[in-house]
Amino acid sequence: MEDDGMILNLVWNGEDRETDDDAQEAPPAVMKGHGRKRVSVIPGDEELPPAKKSKVDKRAGKRSGKERRVPRGMVTDAINGPGDLGDAVGNGVAYEGLGKQEKPMARAQVAGRRERAAKGATVGAEGAREFVNRHVVQPEEAADVASAVAQMLALDKKYVGDEYFTSEKKCKLKAVKKGQTSKGEGGPRRKSAAERFAGWEHRPCKEAAKDWGDLGLADSLSCHLKACGFKAPQKLQSAAIPAVLSGRDVLMAAGPGAGKTLAYLAPIVHDLQAQEPRISRGEGTHAVVLCPSREACSAVGDVLAVLLKRYHWLTGGHFTGTDNRGHEKARLRKGTTVVVATVSRLLDHMENTAAFRVNELRWLVIDQCGRQLDSRLDAKVRIAQRRLQEGLESAGNPRQRMVVATGWLHQKLPRFVSWALQSPICVGVRPEAREGERCVFLEAEGGMGIVVDDGPAAGKSGMAGMSRKARRQIGMSGASKVWGERGGGQRGRGAGKGWAGR
Numbered sequence: 001m002e003d004d005g006m007i008l009n010l011v012w013n014g015e016d017r018e019t020d021d022d023a024q025e026a027p028p029a030v031m032k033g034h035g036r037k038r039v040s041v042i043p044g045d046e047e048l049p050p051a052k053k054s055k056v057d058k059r060a061g062k063r064s065g066k067e068r069r070v071p072r073g074m075v076t077d078a079i080n081g082p083g084d085l086g087d088a089v090g091n092g093v094a095y096e097g098l099g100k101q102e103k104p105m106a107r108a109q110v111a112g113r114r115e116r117a118a119k120g121a122t123v124g125a126e127g128a129r130e131f132v133n134r135h136v137v138q139p140e141e142a143a144d145v146a147s148a149v150a151q152m153l154a155l156d157k158k159y160v161g162d163e164y165f166t167s168e169k170k171c172k173l174k175a176v177k178k179g180q181t182s183k184g185e186g187g188p189r190r191k192s193a194a195e196r197f198a199g200w201e202h203r204p205c206k207e208a209a210k211d212w213g214d215l216g217l218a219d220s221l222s223c224h225l226k227a228c229g230f231k232a233p234q235k236l237q238s239a240a241i242p243a244v245l246s247g248r249d250v251l252m253a254a255g256p257g258a259g260k261t262l263a264y265l266a267p268i269v270h271d272l273q274a275q276e277p278r279i280s281r282g283e284g285t286h287a288v289v290l291c292p293s294r295e296a297c298s299a300v301g302d303v304l305a306v307l308l309k310r311y312h313w314l315t316g317g318h319f320t321g322t323d324n325r326g327h328e329k330a331r332l333r334k335g336t337t338v339v340v341a342t343v344s345r346l347l348d349h350m351e352n353t354a355a356f357r358v359n360e361l362r363w364l365v366i367d368q369c370g371r372q373l374d375s376r377l378d379a380k381v382r383i384a385q386r387r388l389q390e391g392l393e394s395a396g397n398p399r400q401r402m403v404v405a406t407g408w409l410h411q412k413l414p415r416f417v418s419w420a421l422q423s424p425i426c427v428g429v430r431p432e433a434r435e436g437e438r439c440v441f442l443e444a445e446g447g448m449g450i451v452v453d454d455g456p457a458a459g460k461s462g463m464a465g466m467s468r469k470a471r472r473q474i475g476m477s478g479a480s481k482v483w484g485e486r487g488g489g490q491r492g493r494g495a496g497k498g499w500a501g502r
């Protein structure tokens, strides 16, 4: 979005407003910008000034798209779509070029955002800007604003630079960050993940084991892992594999490239290969891995295929809907020991493929859980888990073991995990981590670990900011930026570098 740039260009000339009421009394102030850009500031709840008629291109006989929205002399680079209009009005900035249809649309967006914040939803950076700009920091909003401002500080440092915020506003930001309102009253503090997960066991990822065998994996699997190029386990894997092997439910939270896939697949393969008598294809599916997307499924499927090469009697496959449904059915009919699927495709097969047997299920993994929750797949995941559970109960088999892997402590995660897992072991979750965080700082020798960010809204520039912050605040000289477009190898190397604290 371009609005960051726009906001940085503005200089605040009006009086600071404490509340909505004050805001309404304050006369419209004028913001000056660089160059010829001019913007009027009006209290957000007042009537907007009537829209000026935009310039008509007489020669063409009609108005172009940009001209229709933004007449001559206005901020042209700030309005790109309805979202920007919403921000503009939310920030108390009215563009004189707002059309009749755009005004209500923008107002509705702002109202929607306020409503969400009032309901206690985490307001994003945009929401934080809105509240901080308008000085409407009520006690009940403080926690949300604090978390959003923290994100904003981390991701968008420039925004709170001297250019825009007055010193008074900075003080308020500090107060808000401490969980207080501008009037010094204590606001409700957002519960940390540790508080939410009170009573659950937390295991830090401090040391990497020297050998796979030290983690309790079978010798054949340890040798195979080494032969496949995984010389030694990483820190997350060293903490997570014994936890998964212990038979308890596990929540593992670490950013992309931490090696979560291997951390849950290796114990599953260890468990399945050790079954006596040997598992046969005809017995159906013994493990299901749910991923949020086709790409994620195929990435997990690739690692699984590598691990299963050593054990010819175990089969694996991914089911995402890209393949012909008939082919998928045929594969399930023959038997697939480990199924990697999107939740929609899994439900589809559970409903329509009679040959899909899951009554012997031993493992259920929900990978990239934060992303699944963000894509509102949680309802489907709950349905799938309940049906799988019913199948096991009807066959008189014990409950399957659960692993939830996530790179993002999504705000819905504590609740979902409480529902899905039974007294789990939490691996990699910082005790002071707050839900809604998109990054997880893993503990490491010589400081904190790599800075990672798995949130879909976070771009590369956001990650560059985070990496700078890590370097400055944590003193990590080699904080690595890791994102999806980078190849797996690069991500792995980045992760290794970050964790080693070099």
Ligand SMILES: Nc1ncnc2c1ncn2[C@@H]1O[C@H](COP(=O)(O)OP(=O)(O)OP(=O)(O)O)[C@@H](O)[C@H]1O
Binding pocket: 229, 230, 231, 232, 233, 234, 237, 254, 255, 256, 257, 258, 259, 260, 261, 262, 368, 407, 487, 488, 489, 491, 492, 493
């Ligand atoms: N022990 C290891 N030694 C060397 N490389 C490893 C090890 N474990 C994982 N890797 C490599 O690190 C890269 C990232 O691993 P992986 O995809 O499992 O991370 P992830 O935490 O699951 O990330 P995402 O959340 O994006 O799925 C992969 O290329 C993988 O092959």
